[in-house]
Amino acid sequence: MTDLNPRDRYTSFAGIDCEGNARKIIDRLRQLTQAGHPNDRVATYFTAKLAQQETLGQDALFFICSQINVIQSLFDDCQDQEALNWLAQIEDECC
Template sequence: MNKTTQDVDRYISFEGIKCNQNADRLMGMLEDNLTQQIGDTKWQTYFADKLAHQQRCGHDNLHFIGNQMNILFDYFTQCDDQPALALLYQIEQECC
């Protein structure tokens, strides 16, 4: 059986939900915004520290996003990055 987006329900199964791939995509969006220095400069320092901590602890991108959900929402809102906000919402609904 082929799962569609409407058939996906994380409370039944994570089958068909691309949590890790979507987390990796969102982290790429974050990196792009930071590289382009979009948003207040305080974000550069904040995320540099948090990403270094992620590396030291060996946490994956989904773990990082789950811990930074509200901060990421604030940052992507300030950047007016609608695709990133939509993906963040999707990750929250499907994976967190």
């Protein structure tokens, strides 16, 4: 059955802590890259991207939404189900 009134996630983020959730993902990215990801290219990529994000003053949500596929790949590689759940939530609610 089709929902005749689907929730429009782009209408409002009221009541959703998009920035807080994005910061959780950023923190997990830092943990995983500093811990030494098995694929050095991925760790190097995110180390550079996170530094660039800070230099450009991009907010965490913008960064997560623009890097979502690569982040998902990293979390998949690390078998980090908790982080994958956070990422799915932020993609659904905030991106």
